[in-house]
Amino acid sequence: MKIGELASATATNVETVRYYEKIGLLPAPARTNGNYRSYGVAHLQRLSFIRRARDLGFSLDAVRDLLALTDDREKPCQAVDEIASRHLSEVERKISDLAAMRDELRVVIGNCRHGTVGDCKIIETLGPRVRPDPK
Amino acid sequence: MKIGELASATATNVETVRYYEKIGLLPAPARTNGNYRSYGVAHLQRLSFIRRARDLGFSLDAVRDLLALTDDREKPCQAVDEIASRHLSEVERKISDLAAMRDELRVVIGNCRHGTVGDCKIIETLGPRVRPDPK
DNA sequence: CTTGAGTCTGTAGTGGCTACAGACGGTACA
DNA sequence: TGTACCGTCTGTAGCCACTACAGACTCAAG
Known part of the structure; x- marks a missing residue:
């Protein structure tokens, strides 16, 4: 999935997706031969989570904390x-x-x-x- | 009146007062010999107006417009x-x-x-x- | 082969302050 | 007179969460 597809699937600006990558909220994806970002389902899920939390008004720091928590299902x-x-x-x-x-x-x-x-x-x-x- | 007095009389930070001057919201006052800003009653009134409008959530641009309007009492x-x-x-x-x-x-x-x-x-x-x- | 849309990196701007750094002014007390 | 300390000065950088470019590229369609 290219960045534009990911962006439109999550109602996010392309620039915002790159911004989330830059600040470490979204992991850097693989690249195509032409150096285009290539996203998978995991990225889509993660970005959806981020967007939904943002829609509910959580700060990016709070989102970061929430994401960290989702990684350890035993907590x-x-x-x-x-x-x-x-x-x-x-x-x-x-x-x-x-x-x-x-x-x-x-x-x-x-x-x-x-x-x-x-x-x-x-x-x-x-x-x-x-x-x-x-x- | 020195900047600190003006600031505390209007519940404003000193830095914010200087910032308002920099962006042209508050006119630059006279200076003392020691280069301190010296404010008069007009400044106090204007800053009070600004603060009150800000407390009501007006943007600085809106405040600017309101201040411009107060200058022409016939409008x-x-x-x-x-x-x-x-x-x-x-x-x-x-x-x-x-x-x-x-x-x-x-x-x-x-x-x-x-x-x-x-x-x-x-x-x-x-x-x-x-x-x-x-x- | 060209055109146009999408993508790339990097930088700068938004609003409304806030937080310094480093220098200077002014005053209270020894 | 010294000195300690507060307030003030200018200028710059940082905050949040993006957004908006500039200038170069990749790629698919016609």
């Missing part, structure tokens, strides 16, 4: 659970941060009376919350 | 409203992306039977969804 699953759970809390934290942003943005936008910038409530709300001379 | 507020509204939809999109991730992560983690990696449902769920030989 307890706990380490995997831990990585996933840590990531879940991270995602939940991001959601609540964004939800707070969203609520505040709605208030800000809701105040807009569509006049001029001079009496724009959005600008005003964004504007300086200056503490009176902390010095 | 209609519509442009401001547009930037903010566009940003709000962006935030809402991110929230729903993350919520989808969260839901899927919960399913994945919920499947964990705490055995060994060999029969780990997390790894399995993450694992290759290989379409049978697309060639």
Whole structure:
């Protein structure tokens, strides 16, 4: 399988595949006579795993850890659970941060009376919350 | 006001203040005899605005646009409203992306039977969804 | 035999900072 | 007066996870 086929089979950019190889996430495949990368099923499986984990928001470091764990089938699953759970809390934290942003943005936008910038409530709300001379 | 005071008054890193100056977001201030940056109230206000907008998730480019708008008080507020509204939809999109991730992560983690990696449902769920030989 | 698509390596850019290194300024205390 | 120490200065490099080239090649179709 050539890199373009692998890439399209996994909905990945060709450049990204090469990047994963460079950072050691995907093993370097054999080469054809013309020096083209030649991938097998194992590569396809591994890249699919990586993509799916990335889609779920795992960092490349986390993916690396997960991949390392899959190599030893005897290890307890706990380490995997831990990585996933840590990531879940991270995602939940991001959601609540964004939800707070969203609520505040709605208030800000809701105040807009569509006049001029001079009496724009959005600008005003964004504007300086200056503490009176902390010095 | 020295850079450290400005920074702590706005909960910003000193490096970030200098970075904002470098990219033209914050005007270069006067210097003292010893070549220290010397800020006035206008800088404090501008940086407060920037920080608040950043806290609400606006990109530096959006902040730049907002700042440009605040300079002409006669302009209609519509442009401001547009930037903010566009940003709000962006935030809402991110929230729903993350919520989808969260839901899927919960399913994945919920499947964990705490055995060994060999029969780990997390790894399995993450694992290759290989379409049978697309060639 | 040419054309065009795919692939190769290597480097640089993105956003928004953050982290140094190495030199200089300013102040508090001995 | 020395000295210790903090803050500040400039400039450069690093972070994440790619993405976008440039310039050279391989290969299959017409």
